Amino acid sequence: MRVLKAYAxxxxxxxxxAILLALLVMGLGASxxxxxDPLGLAGRPLQWPGANPRFPLGTDPSGRDIAAQLFHxxxxxxxxxxxxxSIAVVIGIAIGAVAGFYGGAIDTALMRLTxxxxxxxxxxxxxxLVAVFGSTLQTVTIAIGVVSWPPVARLTRAEFLSLRTRxxxxxxxxxxxxxxxxxxxxxxxxxxxxVIVYASVVxxxxxxxxxxxxxxxxxxxxVPSWGNLIGLGRSVLxxxxxxxxxxxxxxxxxxxxxSLVGQGLNDALNPRLAGGR
Amino acid sequence: MRVLRLALWRLAASLPTLxxxxxxxxxxxxxxxxxxxxxxxxxxxxxxAALAEDLxxxxxxxxxxxxxxxxxxxxxxxxxxxxxAIYGKPVxxxxxxxxxxxxxxxxxxxxxxFFFGLVLGVIAARRVNKWPDTLxxxxxxxxxxxxSFWFGLMAIVLFSVYLQWLPAGGFGDITQSYTGIAxxxxxxxxxxxxxxxxxxxxLAIYLRIMRASMLEVLSLDFVRTxxxxxxxxxxxVTKHVLRNAxxxxxxxxxxxxxxMLGGSVVVESVFALPGLGRLAYESVVQRDxxxxxxxxFVSALLVxxxxxxxxxxxxxxxxxxxxxx
Numbered sequence: 001m002r003v004l005k006a007y008a009x010x011x012x013x014x015x016x017x018a019i020l021l022a023l024l025v026m027g028l029g030a031s032x033x034x035x036x037d038p039l040g041l042a043g044r045p046l047q048w049p050g051a052n053p054r055f056p057l058g059t060d061p062s063g064r065d066i067a068a069q070l071f072h073x074x075x076x077x078x079x080x081x082x083x084x085x086s087i088a089v090v091i092g093i094a095i096g097a098v099a100g101f102y103g104g105a106i107d108t109a110l111m112r113l114t115x116x117x118x119x120x121x122x123x124x125x126x127x128x129l130v131a132v133f134g135s136t137l138q139t140v141t142i143a144i145g146v147v148s149w150p151p152v153a154r155l156t157r158a159e160f161l162s163l164r165t166r167x168x169x170x171x172x173x174x175x176x177x178x179x180x181x182x183x184x185x186x187x188x189x190x191x192x193x194x195v196i197v198y199a200s201v202v203x204x205x206x207x208x209x210x211x212x213x214x215x216x217x218x219x220x221x222x223v224p225s226w227g228n229l230i231g232l233g234r235s236v237l238x239x240x241x242x243x244x245x246x247x248x249x250x251x252x253x254x255x256x257x258x259s260l261v262g263q264g265l266n267d268a269l270n271p272r273l274a275g276g277r
Numbered sequence: 278m279r280v281l282r283l284a285l286w287r288l289a290a291s292l293p294t295l296x297x298x299x300x301x302x303x304x305x306x307x308x309x310x311x312x313x314x315x316x317x318x319x320x321x322x323x324x325x326a327a328l329a330e331d332l333x334x335x336x337x338x339x340x341x342x343x344x345x346x347x348x349x350x351x352x353x354x355x356x357x358x359x360x361x362a363i364y365g366k367p368v369x370x371x372x373x374x375x376x377x378x379x380x381x382x383x384x385x386x387x388x389x390x391f392f393f394g395l396v397l398g399v400i401a402a403r404r405v406n407k408w409p410d411t412l413x414x415x416x417x418x419x420x421x422x423x424x425s426f427w428f429g430l431m432a433i434v435l436f437s438v439y440l441q442w443l444p445a446g447g448f449g450d451i452t453q454s455y456t457g458i459a460x461x462x463x464x465x466x467x468x469x470x471x472x473x474x475x476x477x478x479x480l481a482i483y484l485r486i487m488r489a490s491m492l493e494v495l496s497l498d499f500v501r502t503x504x505x506x507x508x509x510x511x512x513x514v515t516k517h518v519l520r521n522a523x524x525x526x527x528x529x530x531x532x533x534x535x536x537m538l539g540g541s542v543v544v545e546s547v548f549a550l551p552g553l554g555r556l557a558y559e560s561v562v563q564r565d566x567x568x569x570x571x572x573x574f575v576s577a578l579l580v581x582x583x584x585x586x587x588x589x590x591x592x593x594x595x596x597x598x599x600x601x602x
Contacts, residue, residue, distance in 0.1 A: 112293060112294055112297060113297065115291070115294045116294045116297040116298045116301065118532075118535060119291070119294055119295070119298060119535060119577045119580050119581060120298055120302075120535065120573055120576065120577055120580075121535040121536065121537075121538040121539035121542075121576050121580070122535065122536065122539050123536075123539030123540065123542050123543070124538065124539055124542065124557055124572065124573060124576055125573075126539075127542065127557055127558070127561045127569070128302065128305065128306070128561075128569060128573065129305075130561065131309065131561045131564065131566070131569060132305055132306060132308050132309040133308070204421075204422070208424055211424055211426075212424065212425075212426055212543045215424075215426050215427075215543065216542075216543065216546060216558060218558075218561065218562075227424075230424075230426065230427055230430070233430075234430065237430060237433065237434060237438075238434075238438050241430075241431075241434045241438075244427065244430050244431075245427075245431060245434075248424060248427030248430070248431070251422075251424050251427065252419070252422045252423050252424065252427070253422075254422075255421070255422035255423075255424075256418060256419065256422040259418060259421060259422060260418070
């Protein structure tokens with residue numbers, strides 16, 4: 001309750017939530033607003049925004065409605081962002097929790113693995129995964145999750161390292177509770193707040209990674225993605241720059257919304273850090 | 278000397294990581310449909326099974342995967358990255374040709390982001406919760422949210438198409454053959470937009486970290502002592518606070534070296550720079566897995582080298598690191 005109140009008081013959180021809510025409505029209502037296939041031919045290509053009342057945001061080089069692609073793209077971006085973030089957070093928490101809780105050789109081995117993943121540039125690893133497994137919506141989403149977990153693992157591990165020696169954990173240990181219970185029921189709930197805040201960063205990065213991949217035309221070409229549209233707009237950039245400008249602005253707003261919500265969560269969950277500075 | 282020994286120790290500790298990466302990548306690429314020979318045969322316009330058999334033997338693909346991995350690692354030890362069937366050159370040569378633009382771009386972007394992140398972070402922290410702070414923090418949020426490739430495209434529209442101040446892409450004017458100073462200026466001019474594009478998100482991150490760490494250090498006791506000695510506020514900041522507040526930023530350089538290298542893939546494709554990132558993109562499109570593996574290896578080496586340099590820099594800034602261990 002206190003957290004919720006603190007969250008509602010933060011202007012950053014309110015603006016961020018409003019943006020994300022609007023995107024959610026766009027994404028969920030996409031089929032209702034624009035029931036036709038957003039990748040289907042809609043009219044004469046390259047009509048400027050406002051030139052034709054049927055296409056308030058204009059049409060792209062293939063004559064597809066940009067507004068329709070924007071709405072359907074919101075669904076794809078949010079979906080990929082949410083699923084990829086969940087994958088990254090689950091892998092990260094699992095590895096970080098085990099490494100931090102047990103320490104020793106297990107910790108060393110798991111941290112070597114984490115380091116290996118962090119040493120390879122994540123976008124490069126993403127390219128390799130796409131090259132090997134192909135670029136359907138599923139593989140791209142999973143690949144983004146797989147390259148994004150190392151910071152989550154490091155954060156979880158640090159929390160576990162400081163929590164595992166606390167008295168409440170020792171008390172539970174003396175009661176004879178098993179490791180699984182200790183990790184999941186005792187330590188994890190206390191380690192979770194910073195991880196949840198960090199999940200907003202992971203989500204922002206995930207959406208950016210997908211749009212960059214789609215921009216390079218290496219993501220799924222059969223789904224209406226904002227990055228895809230920006231990439232298509234490149235060929236007409238010199239004259240019809242709005243084709244690239246509009247979806248890019250949508251990505252900017254989305255990342256802004258996610259970051260603001262993250263900031264609001266951070267302020268609400270760490271009240272000592274807010275206000276004072 | 279102790280600084281160097283410490284950094285070298287860290288460098289040696291990253292060798293197992295490198296080995297893990299190479300083995301992992303090699304096994305991962307085994308899962309890819311088709312091998313070098315398939316790509317080569319497709320380029321030649323096909324051939325019979327006997328030719329494929331010969332080629333596989335020639336490229337060492339006729340033995341088991343474990344043996345192939347061992348051979349690959351042995352060849353890597355002598356810096357032999359294999360042969361690129363697509364470019365018709367050794368992979369090491371292809372990569373070496375593409376390395377300078379990427380390193381130049383990364384160095385320029387890092388300097389840009391570090392310098393302005395530092396300055397803006399300090400200004401924001403000095404005027405905390407006043408309008409300069411609000412303005413800088415808001416700008417930071419927006420920069421952070423801007424997709425780099427989109428910013429690059431919009432910069433091309435504004436600065437190359439409408440204002441015609443800067444070139445839209447490439448690593449130099451190919452219609453002219455400049456030498457000496459003129460060539461340097463020409464390359465610099467081509468790197469202005471890519472540098473801003475790649476550096477923007479790091480500028481946002483650095484200014485946020487710098488602001489937070491300035492505020493943290495400003496509240497410490499030794500700052501109060503410095504102020505009590507009667508030092509001017511500027512002197513307190515430049516002589517006492519800055520060095521301490523910079524430490525988290527320096528750490529971040531090492532942590533984000535990989536992210537920056539990944540970002541250069543996109544930025545180099547936007548501005549048609551003949552760098553490592555663009556090579557990575559091309560080898561994905563052309564399914565040149567040998568080259569891709571080589572790029573991953575060289576990128577990992579680059580990230581490890583940057584972290585080595587960051588370790589030395591960090592120890593110079595914070596002598597406690599050396600004396601403490």
